[in-house]
Amino acid sequence: MEIKQNIKIAVDAIVFGYDKEGLKVLLISPKYGKFKDFWALPGGFVKDNETLIKAVKRELKEETGVKTNYLEQLYTFGDLDRDPRMRVVSVAYFGLVNPKHSVLKADTDAKDAKWFGIDNLPKLAYDHNDILTVALSRLQSKLQYQPIGFDLLNKSFPFSDLETLYQTILQKNIDRRNFRKKILSFGFLEETGEKLSIGSGRPAKLFRFNKKKYKELEEAGIQFEIN
Amino acid sequence: MEIKQNIKIAVDAIVFGYDKEGLKVLLISPKYGKFKDFWALPGGFVKDNETLIKAVKRELKEETGVKTNYLEQLYTFGDLDRDPRMRVVSVAYFGLVNPKHSVLKADTDAKDAKWFGIDNLPKLAYDHNDILTVALSRLQSKLQYQPIGFDLLNKSFPFSDLETLYQTILQKNIDRRNFRKKILSFGFLEETGEKLSIGSGRPAKLFRFNKKKYKELEEAGIQFEIN
DNA sequence: ACAAAAGTGTTTTACATACACCCATGG
DNA sequence: CCATGGGTGTATGTAAAACACTTTTGT
Numbered sequence: 355m356e357i358k359q360n361i362k363i364a365v366d367a368i369v370f371g372y373d374k375e376g377l378k379v380l381l382i383s384p385k386y387g388k389f390k391d392f393w394a395l396p397g398g399f400v401k402d403n404e405t406l407i408k409a410v411k412r413e414l415k416e417e418t419g420v421k422t423n424y425l426e427q428l429y430t431f432g433d434l435d436r437d438p439r440m441r442v443v444s445v446a447y448f449g450l451v452n453p454k455h456s457v458l459k460a461d462t463d464a465k466d467a468k469w470f471g472i473d474n475l476p477k478l479a480y481d482h483n484d485i486l487t488v489a490l491s492r493l494q495s496k497l498q499y500q501p502i503g504f505d506l507l508n509k510s511f512p513f514s515d516l517e518t519l520y521q522t523i524l525q526k527n528i529d530r531r532n533f534r535k536k537i538l539s540f541g542f543l544e545e546t547g548e549k550l551s552i553g554s555g556r557p558a559k560l561f562r563f564n565k566k567k568y569k570e571l572e573e574a575g576i577q578f579e580i581n
Numbered sequence: 582m583e584i585k586q587n588i589k590i591a592v593d594a595i596v597f598g599y600d601k602e603g604l605k606v607l608l609i610s611p612k613y614g615k616f617k618d619f620w621a622l623p624g625g626f627v628k629d630n631e632t633l634i635k636a637v638k639r640e641l642k643e644e645t646g647v648k649t650n651y652l653e654q655l656y657t658f659g660d661l662d663r664d665p666r667m668r669v670v671s672v673a674y675f676g677l678v679n680p681k682h683s684v685l686k687a688d689t690d691a692k693d694a695k696w697f698g699i700d701n702l703p704k705l706a707y708d709h710n711d712i713l714t715v716a717l718s719r720l721q722s723k724l725q726y727q728p729i730g731f732d733l734l735n736k737s738f739p740f741s742d743l744e745t746l747y748q749t750i751l752q753k754n755i756d757r758r759n760f761r762k763k764i765l766s767f768g769f770l771e772e773t774g775e776k777l778s779i780g781s782g783r784p785a786k787l788f789r790f791n792k793k794k795y796k797e798l799e800e801a802g803i804q805f806e807i808n
Numbered sequence: 809a810c811a812a813a814a815g816t817g818t819t820t821t822a823c824a825t826a827c828a829c830c831c832a833t834g835g
Numbered sequence: 836c837c838a839t840g841g842g843t844g845t846a847t848g849t850a851a852a853a854c855a856c857t858t859t860t861g862t
Contacts, residue, residue, distance in 0.1 A: 360629050363588050363670055365717050398852030400667060402587050406659035430657045432633035441629060442670075443590055445657050514841075531843070532825065556832040581824085714847065741814075759815070782813030782857035808851085 364444040365398030365410040368489035369422055370468055371453035375534055376522050378453065379486065380468040381476070382417050384464060388438060388480035395486070396467070397444065397526055410447045411577075412493070413466035418467035419459030423447035436481045448489050450505040460516035498580050501542065504563035509545045512558035513537075520580065540576065542568040589685065591640070592637040592711070593624030593658075595716035596649055598680035598696055599733035603614040603749050605680065605696040606713065608703070609644050615665060616706035617645060623694070624671065637674045645694035649676035650732035655724045658716055659795070663708045675716050724750055725807050731790035737773045739785035740764075744765030760807075767803065769795040 368459040369380040392534035396417040407425070414420055424473040428448040436442055458467045470476060479485065495500055503519050513534055521528050537543060543561045572578075582584070595624055596607040606767045608620040623644040627636040641647055655675040685694045697703060703779035705713065723729055730746050740761055748755050764770060799805075 355588055355775060357626050357667075359589055359626055361585055361590050362584055362625060363590055399584050399586055400588060400659070400670075403661065403663060406657065406670070430654060431634065432627075432672065434630065434632060440584075445625075445659065445670075512841085529826075530841090531642070531827085534842085535844095536824090551833070552840085554834040554838065556842075558841060667809060739814085756852075756854085757814090758854085761815085762817095763851090778860070779813085781811065781861040783815075 361441045362399055362445055363368070364397055364399050364442050365539045366444050366485060367410050367414060367425075368395055368428065368446060368451055368486060369414065369418075369423075369449040369451055370493055370506070371451050371456075371471045372519060372522070373453050377473060379416055379472060379475070380420060381468055381470055381478075383466045384479065393468075393470070393476045393478035394479040395446075395482050400445075401518050406445050407447070410445075414449075417459070417465055420451055420467075420557075422451045424502055428492060428494040429485075431485060434479065434491060442445070444485075445487050446489070448492055450502060450510060452506060454462065454508070460550045463580055469571040494524055496503060499564065501568060501576060501578050503544065510560040510562045511561060512549065512550050514558060516526075516561075535581070540568075542571060586656060588668045588670055589626055591624055591626050591669050592633055592640060593622040593671050593673045593712060594637050594641050594649075594652075594676055595622055595655065595713060596641070596645075596647060596656065596676040596678055597720055597733065598678050598681050598683075598790040599749070601748060602698060604699045606699060606702070607645055607678075607694060608697055608705075609692045609694050611706065618704065619706035620695075620697070620703045622673075622709050633672050637672075637686070639675075644692055644778060646685070647678055647683045647694075649678045651729055655719060656712075660708065667688040671712075673712050673716070674720055677729060679733060679735060681735070721751055727753060728795060728805050730786060737775065737787040737789045739777050739783060739787060743788075758798060763807065767795075767798065768790075768803065769798060 355442065367380075371380065380396060382396050383393050384390055396414050398413040399408070400406060404412070406427070410423075410425065426448055428446040430443060430445045432443040435442065453469055457510075458469075472490070474484075486518045492557070497520065503516060503523075505516055506519060516531055516537065517528055517530060520533070542564050544564050544567075546560040546562050548560045549557040552562055567580075594607075596624055598605045598607065607623060609623050610620050611617055620774050623641050624637070625640045625644075627633060631639070633654070637652065638648075641649070653675055655673040657670060657672045659670040661668065663671065680696055681731060685696075699717070702713075724747065730750075733746060734742055743764065744755060744757060747760070771791050771794075773787040773789050775787045776784040779786055795805075
Protein backbone atom coordinates (compact mmCIF):
# COMPACT_ATOMS: atom_id res chain seq x y z
CA MET A 355 0.00 0.00 0.00
CA GLU A 356 1.60 3.20 -1.17
CA ILE A 357 0.14 6.60 -0.37
CA LYS A 358 1.05 9.63 -2.43
CA GLN A 359 1.17 12.51 -0.07
CA ASN A 360 3.50 15.44 0.03
CA ILE A 361 2.82 17.07 3.37
CA LYS A 362 5.41 17.57 6.05
CA ILE A 363 4.71 17.43 9.74
CA ALA A 364 6.27 19.79 12.21
CA VAL A 365 5.92 20.81 15.83
CA ASP A 366 5.98 24.26 17.39
CA ALA A 367 6.37 25.27 20.99
CA ILE A 368 4.67 28.21 22.64
CA VAL A 369 6.54 28.61 25.88
CA PHE A 370 5.37 31.20 28.36
CA GLY A 371 7.55 32.62 31.05
CA TYR A 372 6.74 35.02 33.83
CA ASP A 373 8.81 37.40 35.90
CA LYS A 374 8.41 40.78 37.53
CA GLU A 375 8.21 42.43 34.12
CA GLY A 376 5.18 40.31 33.26
CA LEU A 377 4.26 37.55 30.85
CA LYS A 378 6.71 36.57 28.13
CA VAL A 379 7.01 34.20 25.19
CA LEU A 380 10.08 32.44 23.95
CA LEU A 381 10.95 33.20 20.31
CA ILE A 382 13.77 32.50 17.94
CA SER A 383 15.11 34.51 15.07
CA PRO A 384 15.69 32.68 11.79
CA LYS A 385 18.92 34.02 10.33
CA TYR A 386 18.07 33.46 6.68
CA GLY A 387 15.20 32.69 4.33
CA LYS A 388 12.13 34.70 3.52
CA PHE A 389 11.36 35.28 7.19
CA LYS A 390 14.81 36.33 8.33
CA ASP A 391 13.49 39.68 9.55
CA PHE A 392 10.79 38.03 11.59
CA TRP A 393 10.78 36.07 14.78
CA ALA A 394 9.27 32.62 15.11
CA LEU A 395 8.17 30.04 17.62
CA PRO A 396 10.74 27.38 18.32
CA GLY A 397 9.97 24.21 16.40
CA GLY A 398 10.84 22.05 13.47
CA PHE A 399 10.16 18.88 11.57
CA VAL A 400 9.34 15.64 13.29
CA LYS A 401 11.75 12.78 12.72
CA ASP A 402 10.50 9.49 11.40
CA ASN A 403 11.17 7.63 14.62
CA GLU A 404 10.22 10.13 17.26
CA THR A 405 6.90 10.92 18.87
CA LEU A 406 5.43 14.40 18.66
CA ILE A 407 6.20 15.28 22.24
CA LYS A 408 9.78 14.10 21.88
CA ALA A 409 10.12 16.23 18.78
CA VAL A 410 9.02 19.41 20.55
CA LYS A 411 11.26 18.76 23.50
CA ARG A 412 14.21 18.13 21.20
CA GLU A 413 13.61 21.24 19.11
CA LEU A 414 13.14 23.36 22.19
CA LYS A 415 16.36 22.08 23.65
CA GLU A 416 18.30 22.52 20.42
CA GLU A 417 17.01 25.96 19.58
CA THR A 418 16.67 27.58 22.97
CA GLY A 419 18.22 25.36 25.62
CA VAL A 420 14.98 25.50 27.59
CA LYS A 421 13.34 22.61 29.43
CA THR A 422 9.75 23.31 30.40
CA ASN A 423 8.02 22.49 33.67
CA TYR A 424 4.78 21.91 31.89
CA LEU A 425 4.05 20.94 28.31
CA GLU A 426 0.80 19.91 26.65
CA GLN A 427 -0.56 19.65 23.16
CA LEU A 428 -2.38 22.81 22.13
CA TYR A 429 -3.81 22.52 18.64
CA THR A 430 -2.85 21.38 15.16
CA PHE A 431 -2.55 23.98 12.44
CA GLY A 432 -2.99 22.72 8.92
CA ASP A 433 -4.00 25.52 6.59
CA LEU A 434 -2.70 25.33 3.05
CA ASP A 435 -0.57 28.44 2.94
CA ARG A 436 0.99 28.46 6.37
CA ASP A 437 4.47 28.07 4.98
CA PRO A 438 5.18 29.45 1.51
CA ARG A 439 7.85 26.84 0.81
CA MET A 440 5.71 23.74 1.19
CA ARG A 441 2.67 22.24 2.81
CA VAL A 442 3.39 21.87 6.52
CA VAL A 443 1.00 20.71 9.19
CA SER A 444 2.18 21.79 12.59
CA VAL A 445 1.23 20.37 15.95
CA ALA A 446 1.59 23.17 18.47
CA TYR A 447 2.52 22.56 22.08
CA PHE A 448 1.98 24.87 24.96
CA GLY A 449 4.56 25.13 27.72
CA LEU A 450 5.37 26.96 30.93
CA VAL A 451 8.69 27.75 32.47
CA ASN A 452 10.29 29.97 35.04
CA PRO A 453 12.69 32.12 32.97
CA LYS A 454 15.06 32.49 35.89
CA HIS A 455 15.55 28.75 36.01
CA SER A 456 16.47 28.42 32.38
CA VAL A 457 19.45 29.94 30.70
CA LEU A 458 18.95 30.64 27.04
CA LYS A 459 21.33 29.03 24.63
CA ALA A 460 23.19 31.81 22.91
CA ASP A 461 23.34 32.05 19.19
CA THR A 462 23.62 28.41 18.24
CA ASP A 463 22.06 26.61 15.32
CA ALA A 464 22.12 29.88 13.40
CA LYS A 465 19.35 31.15 15.65
CA ASP A 466 18.94 33.48 18.57
CA ALA A 467 16.53 32.69 21.31
CA LYS A 468 14.95 35.49 23.29
CA TRP A 469 12.10 36.26 25.65
CA PHE A 470 9.58 38.85 24.49
CA GLY A 471 7.03 40.59 26.65
CA ILE A 472 3.57 39.65 25.49
CA ASP A 473 2.71 43.29 24.89
CA ASN A 474 5.88 43.95 23.05
CA LEU A 475 6.06 41.35 20.33
CA PRO A 476 8.10 41.62 17.15
CA LYS A 477 6.78 40.65 13.73
CA LEU A 478 6.11 36.95 13.68
CA ALA A 479 6.69 34.55 10.79
CA TYR A 480 4.15 32.18 9.23
CA ASP A 481 0.85 31.91 11.12
CA HIS A 482 2.62 32.20 14.42
CA ASN A 483 0.49 35.13 15.46
CA ASP A 484 -2.60 32.94 15.23
CA ILE A 485 -0.92 30.18 17.16
CA LEU A 486 0.09 32.60 19.87
CA THR A 487 -3.44 33.92 20.17
CA VAL A 488 -4.79 30.43 20.69
CA ALA A 489 -2.06 29.69 23.19
CA LEU A 490 -2.71 32.82 25.17
CA SER A 491 -6.39 32.14 25.48
CA ARG A 492 -5.61 28.58 26.53
CA LEU A 493 -3.25 29.89 29.18
CA GLN A 494 -5.90 32.23 30.51
CA SER A 495 -8.61 29.65 30.74
CA LYS A 496 -6.35 26.93 32.04
CA LEU A 497 -5.11 29.21 34.79
CA GLN A 498 -8.65 29.30 36.07
CA TYR A 499 -9.28 25.61 36.39
CA GLN A 500 -5.85 24.07 36.85
CA PRO A 501 -3.08 25.08 39.24
CA ILE A 502 -0.55 25.76 36.50
CA GLY A 503 0.41 29.18 37.81
CA PHE A 504 2.95 27.59 40.11
CA ASP A 505 4.97 26.34 37.16
CA LEU A 506 5.67 29.95 36.31
CA LEU A 507 6.82 30.95 39.78
CA ASN A 508 9.78 30.09 41.96
CA LYS A 509 9.57 26.95 44.06
CA SER A 510 8.82 29.09 47.07
CA PHE A 511 7.07 32.37 46.67
CA PRO A 512 5.25 35.05 48.62
CA PHE A 513 1.50 35.16 48.18
CA SER A 514 1.71 38.50 46.44
CA ASP A 515 3.60 36.92 43.54
CA LEU A 516 0.69 34.60 42.92
CA GLU A 517 -1.79 37.44 43.12
CA THR A 518 0.17 39.53 40.67
CA LEU A 519 0.54 36.60 38.31
CA TYR A 520 -3.20 36.07 38.17
CA GLN A 521 -3.85 39.76 37.75
CA THR A 522 -1.29 40.09 34.99
CA ILE A 523 -2.36 37.10 32.98
CA LEU A 524 -6.10 37.43 33.42
CA GLN A 525 -5.91 41.20 33.12
CA LYS A 526 -8.25 42.00 35.93
CA ASN A 527 -8.12 42.97 39.54
CA ILE A 528 -8.43 40.46 42.31
CA ASP A 529 -9.50 41.01 45.87
CA ARG A 530 -6.44 40.05 47.93
CA ARG A 531 -8.34 38.75 50.91
CA ASN A 532 -10.80 36.62 48.99
CA PHE A 533 -8.09 35.28 46.72
CA ARG A 534 -5.84 34.26 49.55
CA LYS A 535 -8.72 32.75 51.48
CA LYS A 536 -9.79 30.67 48.52
CA ILE A 537 -6.37 29.44 47.49
CA LEU A 538 -5.45 28.51 51.03
CA SER A 539 -8.74 26.73 51.54
CA PHE A 540 -7.81 24.21 48.85
CA GLY A 541 -5.07 22.98 51.12
CA PHE A 542 -2.32 22.31 48.61
CA LEU A 543 -0.11 25.22 49.63
CA GLU A 544 2.26 24.89 52.53
CA GLU A 545 4.36 27.46 54.34
CA THR A 546 8.06 26.95 54.00
CA GLY A 547 8.62 28.65 57.34
CA GLU A 548 10.86 31.21 55.71
CA LYS A 549 10.12 34.85 55.12
CA LEU A 550 11.07 37.18 52.33
CA SER A 551 11.78 40.84 52.83
CA ILE A 552 12.12 43.17 49.87
CA GLY A 553 13.15 46.66 50.85
CA SER A 554 10.65 48.15 53.21
CA GLY A 555 7.40 46.61 54.24
CA ARG A 556 6.50 43.65 56.34
CA PRO A 557 8.33 40.46 55.32
CA ALA A 558 6.15 37.93 53.55
CA LYS A 559 5.72 34.28 54.44
CA LEU A 560 6.90 31.98 51.70
CA PHE A 561 4.71 29.21 50.35
CA ARG A 562 5.30 26.21 48.18
CA PHE A 563 2.92 24.21 46.02
CA ASN A 564 2.58 20.61 47.15
CA LYS A 565 1.91 18.78 43.93
CA LYS A 566 1.44 15.40 45.59
CA LYS A 567 -1.13 16.88 47.93
CA TYR A 568 -2.91 18.47 44.98
CA LYS A 569 -3.09 15.16 43.15
CA GLU A 570 -4.61 13.55 46.22
CA LEU A 571 -7.19 16.28 46.58
CA GLU A 572 -7.99 16.05 42.89
CA GLU A 573 -8.54 12.30 43.23
CA ALA A 574 -10.77 13.01 46.19
CA GLY A 575 -12.86 15.22 43.96
CA ILE A 576 -11.96 18.80 44.77
CA GLN A 577 -12.35 21.19 41.90
CA PHE A 578 -9.73 23.87 41.40
CA GLU A 579 -11.32 27.04 40.16
CA ILE A 580 -10.51 30.73 40.32
CA ASN A 581 -12.69 33.44 38.90
CA MET B 582 15.21 23.05 0.88
CA GLU B 583 14.41 19.38 0.93
CA ILE B 584 13.20 17.61 4.02
CA LYS B 585 13.48 13.88 4.35
CA GLN B 586 10.46 12.72 6.22
CA ASN B 587 8.39 9.65 5.79
CA ILE B 588 5.33 10.28 7.90
CA LYS B 589 1.81 10.34 6.57
CA ILE B 590 -0.91 12.54 7.91
CA ALA B 591 -4.46 11.38 8.35
CA VAL B 592 -7.67 12.54 9.96
CA ASP B 593 -10.20 10.57 12.00
CA ALA B 594 -13.73 11.45 12.98
CA ILE B 595 -15.37 10.55 16.24
CA VAL B 596 -19.01 11.21 15.61
CA PHE B 597 -21.48 10.83 18.45
CA GLY B 598 -25.16 10.27 17.97
CA TYR B 599 -27.93 10.06 20.48
CA ASP B 600 -31.36 8.51 20.44
CA LYS B 601 -33.71 6.79 22.85
CA GLU B 602 -31.34 3.86 23.13
CA GLY B 603 -28.57 6.16 24.36
CA LEU B 604 -25.25 7.46 23.17
CA LYS B 605 -23.69 6.01 20.03
CA VAL B 606 -20.56 6.28 17.92
CA LEU B 607 -20.26 5.97 14.21
CA LEU B 608 -17.85 3.24 13.07
CA ILE B 609 -16.86 1.61 9.83
CA SER B 610 -15.71 -1.89 9.11
CA PRO B 611 -12.62 -2.28 6.95
CA LYS B 612 -13.26 -5.21 4.64
CA TYR B 613 -9.66 -6.30 4.25
CA GLY B 614 -6.19 -5.86 5.71
CA LYS B 615 -4.86 -6.78 9.11
CA PHE B 616 -7.81 -5.16 10.87
CA LYS B 617 -10.62 -6.59 8.80
CA ASP B 618 -12.20 -8.18 11.87
CA PHE B 619 -12.16 -4.89 13.72
CA TRP B 620 -14.14 -1.74 13.44
CA ALA B 621 -12.58 1.67 13.01
CA LEU B 622 -13.31 5.36 13.16
CA PRO B 623 -14.10 6.92 9.81
CA GLY B 624 -11.08 8.72 8.44
CA GLY B 625 -8.25 8.65 5.95
CA PHE B 626 -5.29 10.44 4.49
CA VAL B 627 -5.25 14.15 3.91
CA LYS B 628 -4.84 15.29 0.33
CA ASP B 629 -2.04 17.67 -0.58
CA ASN B 630 -4.40 20.51 -1.37
CA GLU B 631 -7.06 20.20 1.27
CA THR B 632 -7.25 21.54 4.79
CA LEU B 633 -7.63 19.20 7.73
CA ILE B 634 -11.26 20.04 8.32
CA LYS B 635 -12.09 19.53 4.67
CA ALA B 636 -10.37 16.18 4.76
CA VAL B 637 -12.48 14.94 7.70
CA LYS B 638 -15.69 16.15 6.14
CA ARG B 639 -14.82 14.46 2.86
CA GLU B 640 -13.88 11.17 4.47
CA LEU B 641 -16.97 11.20 6.63
CA LYS B 642 -19.14 11.80 3.63
CA GLU B 643 -17.43 9.15 1.51
CA GLU B 644 -17.35 6.48 4.16
CA THR B 645 -20.59 7.02 6.00
CA GLY B 646 -22.72 9.55 4.18
CA VAL B 647 -23.02 11.58 7.37
CA LYS B 648 -22.85 15.36 7.66
CA THR B 649 -22.37 16.55 11.23
CA ASN B 650 -24.09 19.43 12.96
CA TYR B 651 -20.99 20.13 14.96
CA LEU B 652 -17.36 19.37 14.30
CA GLU B 653 -14.22 20.48 16.10
CA GLN B 654 -10.63 19.41 16.36
CA LEU B 655 -10.07 17.03 19.25
CA TYR B 656 -6.44 16.00 19.53
CA THR B 657 -3.56 14.80 17.41
CA PHE B 658 -2.31 11.27 17.89
CA GLY B 659 1.24 10.63 16.82
CA ASP B 660 2.65 7.59 18.57
CA LEU B 661 5.11 5.49 16.60
CA ASP B 662 3.21 2.25 16.38
CA ARG B 663 -0.33 3.43 15.86
CA ASP B 664 -0.54 1.84 12.46
CA PRO B 665 1.57 -1.25 11.80
CA ARG B 666 1.90 -0.49 8.09
CA MET B 667 3.60 2.88 8.38
CA ARG B 668 4.07 5.95 10.51
CA VAL B 669 0.81 7.86 10.55
CA VAL B 670 0.00 10.97 12.54
CA SER B 671 -3.72 11.42 12.86
CA VAL B 672 -5.62 14.57 13.66
CA ALA B 673 -8.84 13.52 15.35
CA TYR B 674 -12.05 15.49 15.04
CA PHE B 675 -15.03 15.30 17.30
CA GLY B 676 -18.53 15.58 15.88
CA LEU B 677 -22.17 15.45 16.85
CA VAL B 678 -25.16 14.43 14.82
CA ASN B 679 -28.76 13.40 15.21
CA PRO B 680 -28.79 9.83 13.86
CA LYS B 681 -32.38 10.17 12.74
CA HIS B 682 -31.43 13.02 10.44
CA SER B 683 -28.67 11.14 8.69
CA VAL B 684 -29.07 8.06 6.60
CA LEU B 685 -26.03 5.83 6.57
CA LYS B 686 -24.51 5.05 3.23
CA ALA B 687 -24.88 1.33 2.71
CA ASP B 688 -21.92 -0.82 1.89
CA THR B 689 -20.01 1.48 -0.44
CA ASP B 690 -16.31 2.02 -0.71
CA ALA B 691 -15.82 -1.56 0.53
CA LYS B 692 -16.91 -0.43 3.97
CA ASP B 693 -19.95 -0.66 6.17
CA ALA B 694 -20.93 2.20 8.39
CA LYS B 695 -22.84 1.53 11.56
CA TRP B 696 -23.86 3.11 14.85
CA PHE B 697 -22.68 1.36 18.01
CA GLY B 698 -23.97 1.97 21.50
CA ILE B 699 -21.19 3.35 23.63
CA ASP B 700 -21.57 0.48 26.09
CA ASN B 701 -21.63 -2.10 23.38
CA LEU B 702 -18.55 -1.47 21.29
CA PRO B 703 -16.89 -4.01 19.02
CA LYS B 704 -13.12 -4.50 18.86
CA LEU B 705 -11.51 -1.37 17.53
CA ALA B 706 -8.53 -1.12 15.20
CA TYR B 707 -5.33 0.85 15.74
CA ASP B 708 -5.39 3.15 18.77
CA HIS B 709 -9.01 3.98 18.20
CA ASN B 710 -9.96 2.95 21.69
CA ASP B 711 -7.69 5.64 23.09
CA ILE B 712 -9.09 8.20 20.71
CA LEU B 713 -12.60 7.31 21.70
CA THR B 714 -11.77 7.65 25.37
CA VAL B 715 -10.42 11.14 24.83
CA ALA B 716 -13.45 12.04 22.73
CA LEU B 717 -15.88 10.79 25.31
CA SER B 718 -14.32 12.79 28.07
CA ARG B 719 -14.32 15.86 25.84
CA LEU B 720 -18.00 15.31 25.13
CA GLN B 721 -18.76 15.08 28.81
CA SER B 722 -16.91 18.19 29.79
CA LYS B 723 -18.06 20.19 26.81
CA LEU B 724 -21.67 19.32 27.54
CA GLN B 725 -21.24 21.17 30.80
CA TYR B 726 -20.00 24.48 29.49
CA GLN B 727 -21.35 24.70 25.95
CA PRO B 728 -24.88 24.11 24.71
CA ILE B 729 -23.90 21.29 22.36
CA GLY B 730 -26.55 18.90 23.60
CA PHE B 731 -29.03 20.41 21.18
CA ASP B 732 -27.03 19.18 18.21
CA LEU B 733 -27.83 15.66 19.30
CA LEU B 734 -31.58 16.19 19.63
CA ASN B 735 -34.40 16.91 17.22
CA LYS B 736 -35.00 20.51 16.23
CA SER B 737 -37.91 20.61 18.63
CA PHE B 738 -37.92 18.43 21.67
CA PRO B 739 -39.67 17.97 24.99
CA PHE B 740 -37.74 18.99 28.05
CA SER B 741 -37.49 15.43 29.22
CA ASP B 742 -35.34 14.56 26.22
CA LEU B 743 -32.79 17.10 27.28
CA GLU B 744 -32.86 15.85 30.86
CA THR B 745 -32.36 12.27 29.76
CA LEU B 746 -29.55 13.25 27.44
CA TYR B 747 -27.64 14.94 30.23
CA GLN B 748 -28.25 12.07 32.58
CA THR B 749 -27.16 9.50 30.02
CA ILE B 750 -24.00 11.22 28.94
CA LEU B 751 -22.88 12.53 32.30
CA GLN B 752 -23.99 9.33 34.02
CA LYS B 753 -25.57 10.96 36.97
CA ASN B 754 -28.99 11.96 38.18
CA ILE B 755 -30.30 15.43 37.73
CA ASP B 756 -32.99 17.21 39.69
CA ARG B 757 -35.69 17.87 37.12
CA ARG B 758 -36.95 21.07 38.70
CA ASN B 759 -33.57 22.66 39.19
CA PHE B 760 -32.39 21.62 35.75
CA ARG B 761 -35.41 23.03 33.99
CA LYS B 762 -35.28 26.23 36.02
CA LYS B 763 -31.63 26.76 35.17
CA ILE B 764 -31.84 25.98 31.47
CA LEU B 765 -34.89 28.16 31.01
CA SER B 766 -33.30 31.01 32.93
CA PHE B 767 -30.60 31.31 30.26
CA GLY B 768 -33.27 32.43 27.86
CA PHE B 769 -32.13 30.72 24.68
CA LEU B 770 -34.91 28.13 24.59
CA GLU B 771 -38.24 28.98 23.09
CA GLU B 772 -41.52 27.12 23.07
CA THR B 773 -42.66 26.02 19.66
CA GLY B 774 -46.28 26.15 20.80
CA GLU B 775 -46.75 22.51 19.93
CA LYS B 776 -47.15 19.61 22.27
CA LEU B 777 -46.00 16.05 22.09
CA SER B 778 -47.96 13.18 23.52
CA ILE B 779 -46.41 9.72 23.82
CA GLY B 780 -48.85 7.10 25.03
CA SER B 781 -50.25 7.98 28.40
CA GLY B 782 -49.14 10.89 30.50
CA ARG B 783 -49.51 14.58 30.16
CA PRO B 784 -48.41 15.93 26.77
CA ALA B 785 -45.14 17.85 26.83
CA LYS B 786 -44.50 21.32 25.47
CA LEU B 787 -41.94 21.34 22.72
CA PHE B 788 -38.92 23.62 22.80
CA ARG B 789 -36.36 24.69 20.31
CA PHE B 790 -32.85 26.03 20.76
CA ASN B 791 -32.44 29.56 19.44
CA LYS B 792 -28.85 29.63 18.35
CA LYS B 793 -28.89 33.28 17.36
CA LYS B 794 -30.23 34.22 20.76
CA TYR B 795 -27.56 32.13 22.40
CA LYS B 796 -24.81 33.88 20.46
CA GLU B 797 -26.19 37.23 21.54
CA LEU B 798 -26.31 36.18 25.17
CA GLU B 799 -22.81 34.80 24.92
CA GLU B 800 -21.59 38.14 23.53
CA ALA B 801 -23.35 39.85 26.38
CA GLY B 802 -21.32 37.74 28.76
CA ILE B 803 -23.58 35.00 30.04
CA GLN B 804 -21.83 31.83 31.00
CA PHE B 805 -23.43 28.52 30.08
CA GLU B 806 -22.76 25.96 32.75
CA ILE B 807 -24.48 22.84 34.02
CA ASN B 808 -23.30 20.76 36.92
C1' DA C 809 -60.37 5.83 38.58
C1' DC C 810 -55.78 4.88 37.98
C1' DA C 811 -51.35 4.87 35.75
C1' DA C 812 -47.97 7.69 33.55
C1' DA C 813 -45.36 11.57 32.49
C1' DA C 814 -45.26 16.83 32.75
C1' DG C 815 -45.22 20.88 35.27
C1' DT C 816 -44.25 23.83 39.19
C1' DG C 817 -42.28 26.94 44.23
C1' DT C 818 -40.17 27.40 48.58
C1' DT C 819 -36.70 26.75 52.05
C1' DT C 820 -32.05 25.86 53.25
C1' DT C 821 -27.21 26.05 52.54
C1' DA C 822 -22.94 27.29 50.69
C1' DC C 823 -20.10 30.12 48.37
C1' DA C 824 -18.84 34.56 46.16
C1' DT C 825 -18.43 39.32 46.86
C1' DA C 826 -17.60 43.57 49.07
C1' DC C 827 -15.15 46.02 52.18
C1' DA C 828 -11.02 48.61 55.93
C1' DC C 829 -7.92 48.35 59.44
C1' DC C 830 -3.73 46.65 61.95
C1' DC C 831 1.12 44.62 61.67
C1' DA C 832 6.09 44.26 60.81
C1' DT C 833 9.85 46.00 58.79
C1' DG C 834 13.34 49.56 56.49
C1' DG C 835 14.75 54.07 56.00
C1' DC D 836 7.72 58.38 62.83
C1' DC D 837 6.51 57.53 58.34
C1' DA D 838 6.30 54.89 54.18
C1' DT D 839 5.70 50.36 52.32
C1' DG D 840 3.86 46.07 51.60
C1' DG D 841 1.76 41.95 54.37
C1' DG D 842 -1.86 39.95 56.91
C1' DT D 843 -6.61 39.32 58.50
C1' DG D 844 -12.61 38.85 59.55
C1' DT D 845 -17.38 39.91 58.91
C1' DA D 846 -21.65 41.00 56.77
C1' DT D 847 -24.39 40.71 52.58
C1' DG D 848 -26.00 38.93 48.26
C1' DT D 849 -26.73 35.30 45.07
C1' DA D 850 -27.00 30.96 43.23
C1' DA D 851 -27.08 25.88 44.09
C1' DA D 852 -29.31 22.11 46.32
C1' DA D 853 -32.91 19.74 48.46
C1' DC D 854 -37.41 18.51 48.39
C1' DA D 855 -43.28 16.64 46.94
C1' DC D 856 -47.49 17.61 45.18
C1' DT D 857 -50.70 18.92 41.30
C1' DT D 858 -52.03 18.68 36.33
C1' DT D 859 -53.12 16.53 32.04
C1' DT D 860 -53.60 12.96 29.30
C1' DG D 861 -54.42 7.63 27.79
C1' DT D 862 -56.42 3.38 29.03
